[in-house]
Amino acid sequence: MSIDVIKPGLLSSLQDAGRRSYASLGVGRAGAMDVPAWRLANALVGNTSGEAALEITLAGPMLRFRQDAVIAVTGGVIEARADDQLLPPWTSCFLPAGTLLRLGGIQHGCRSYLAVRGGFDSAPVLGSRSTDLHACIGPLDGRAIQAGDVLTIGERAAAPWFHSGRHVKALRWGLDPQPWLGYAQEPLALMRGHHYNALDDASQQALFAQHFLISKDSNRTGSRMDGALLRLRQALELVSEATLPGTLQLPPSGQPILLLAEAPVTGGYPRIGQLAAVDLPRVAQLRPGDAVYFRETAMDEALQRLREREQSLQRLLQRIEQRLEST
Amino acid sequence: MPQAWPTMRIEPLAEDAWLLRLGTSIDFEVNARVHAMAAALKSRLAEVEYVPAYASLLLRFDPMSWLEDDGRFSEQRLREAINAALDQASTAEAEPREITIPVCYGGEAGEDLLDVASYSQLSPEEVVARHTRVTYRVAMLGFAPGFPYLLGLDPALATPRRSSPRMSVPAGSVAIGGQQTGIYPQELPGGWQLIGRTPLRLFDPAAATPSLLQPGDAVRFQAIDEHAYQRLAST
Numbered sequence: 107m108s109i110d111v112i113k114p115g116l117l118s119s120l121q122d123a124g125r126r127s128y129a130s131l132g133v134g135r136a137g138a139m140d141v142p143a144w145r146l147a148n149a150l151v152g153n154t155s156g157e158a159a160l161e162i163t164l165a166g167p168m169l170r171f172r173q174d175a176v177i178a179v180t181g182g183v184i185e186a187r188a189d190d191q192l193l194p195p196w197t198s199c200f201l202p203a204g205t206l207l208r209l210g211g212i213q214h215g216c217r218s219y220l221a222v223r224g225g226f227d228s229a230p231v232l233g234s235r236s237t238d239l240h241a242c243i244g245p246l247d248g249r250a251i252q253a254g255d256v257l258t259i260g261e262r263a264a265a266p267w268f269h270s271g272r273h274v275k276a277l278r279w280g281l282d283p284q285p286w287l288g289y290a291q292e293p294l295a296l297m298r299g300h301h302y303n304a305l306d307d308a309s310q311q312a313l314f315a316q317h318f319l320i321s322k323d324s325n326r327t328g329s330r331m332d333g334a335l336l337r338l339r340q341a342l343e344l345v346s347e348a349t350l351p352g353t354l355q356l357p358p359s360g361q362p363i364l365l366l367a368e369a370p371v372t373g374g375y376p377r378i379g380q381l382a383a384v385d386l387p388r389v390a391q392l393r394p395g396d397a398v399y400f401r402e403t404a405m406d407e408a409l410q411r412l413r414e415r416e417q418s419l420q421r422l423l424q425r426i427e428q429r430l431e432s433t
Numbered sequence: 434m435p436q437a438w439p440t441m442r443i444e445p446l447a448e449d450a451w452l453l454r455l456g457t458s459i460d461f462e463v464n465a466r467v468h469a470m471a472a473a474l475k476s477r478l479a480e481v482e483y484v485p486a487y488a489s490l491l492l493r494f495d496p497m498s499w500l501e502d503d504g505r506f507s508e509q510r511l512r513e514a515i516n517a518a519l520d521q522a523s524t525a526e527a528e529p530r531e532i533t534i535p536v537c538y539g540g541e542a543g544e545d546l547l548d549v550a551s552y553s554q555l556s557p558e559e560v561v562a563r564h565t566r567v568t569y570r571v572a573m574l575g576f577a578p579g580f581p582y583l584l585g586l587d588p589a590l591a592t593p594r595r596s597s598p599r600m601s602v603p604a605g606s607v608a609i610g611g612q613q614t615g616i617y618p619q620e621l622p623g624g625w626q627l628i629g630r631t632p633l634r635l636f637d638p639a640a641a642t643p644s645l646l647q648p649g650d651a652v653r654f655q656a657i658d659e660h661a662y663q664r665l666a667s668t
Contacts, residue, residue, distance in 0.1 A: 129484040129493070131636075131644040132574035231638045241578050242619075243638050300444055300452075345459050346575065346582070348484040348491030350447050372486055372575030383448045409448050409496060409506045416497070 107173045107259040111251050115167035115209065120226050120245040122158040125234035129371045136238040139326060139367045139390035140217055142286055142419055143181035147221035149426045150178035150198045152265055157225025158235035162218040166209020167251060173203045176223035176265040182215025182391055183283055188274040197280030200268040215287055215391035224262030240327055240368050267433040277433060288388040295385050295403035299354060301342065301376035309336040313378065314402050322394040327368040329389060331398065335360030338376065346374040352386055354379035364389060382408035384415050438519055443512065448496050456488035461584050463488045464572045468649035473522030478514055485648045486573045531651040534631050536607050537662035542630035549592045549609060549626050561656050563587040564628065569652040579618035579636025579644040583652060586614045598624030605630045632666035
């Protein structure tokens, strides 16, 4: 079973939970930027094994389905038309063979996830079907999809909640994206990094008092923050050490960079902060030009919020499974 | 703190990551202890991922598997597990694996060899002799998959990076950047001085052992001529 890429959209790549255990060889994790949205997309089509989904940035692709398929699109709310029918967001939908799926511009957020029942299939590379655009590792030799690509879908029994047929269908219920998309624009929680105290007084204050704008030079590796330039009391000579997604580092330009899913595995810039992991998916949904505020958090609070988010996500995943079974 | 590792500092970095720091400089001895520490921990705390760097070791773990009875993450339990593992371990290191890397120096394969020679006021032959004379250590891999940062460069060969980096450095290029030497595993942009090229493939994601070099390996370079390079490259 397969899908033809007619138009690729702005930047769409296959992603799963990411590549674990190879950082010591210089291979980063990559993987979905908004992990809860990726997991919920899979759940809505009945995938339970961490299948790869298509991560779409700002403007979506045009895809032709060669066979019947069950899909769901989560994450940033995007206009999705199956032939001429508008599909509801965050909802399980049936597309008959031959359907042309047009994903338009993302109306709210920055990244959407298209999951297909059975998952996007490709040989795992180093244990993952995530695309590492920087290291060129993963599906399609580690690149974004292009027009003319044929994407293979994994074998899977038909979804029992749809009778197959010749028409596009959507379930009458879907998920509410609201709690997952951070419409409230709350500040992002940041822990002090090891070199926070090396910032001068004005910069220490500015980090938690002023707003930054997501720069247009932002990608899956990191978001550059336009706004106040931060300064160290004196230059630091640091030796390279491991870096992580969520690390806020300060290069000599004074413009902080928040590392994201494709963070390099080592780096030598001062680490002025570490984003609470629970807020990483919110950064994934910020667009260039969006304003960002940081508030200070501590490890305990960050862990507590992470645990609560994981628990509510697990409950929701279970409810989706039960509801699909009973539909 | 485990007695055998008096200089170790634990820095919690993130919910799922701690850094164990042994020093703050690029130093052969400190780095050797990083690899000894990684080996000691790996054999006793296998569920943690380890990322060695020059003077520190990153631990990445699942905080949900280190919980107290009330469900909170237990920093104490993880600290005790690390200390227990290190208390049992010796700081002496196992003999590292030694890998020999054939290199065709100079010419088209090492466009900057003459610049390095003139900067260090040595003949090109002397640069090659000094580059092949020592045993290096893979301090860490980073920058790109399989890119080794090698310790042990003869200080006489230290050469600043190029003022403008190349957009594309060929795979296999052996290069000097400041006091370090390394090998580009794939075609990449880069600012180091290119002195030669190896026909060996350093990184193959499809292979059972994807990286030719592992952190902590000992490395020697062996000069080969262009014919030997072509012969090895075609196998």
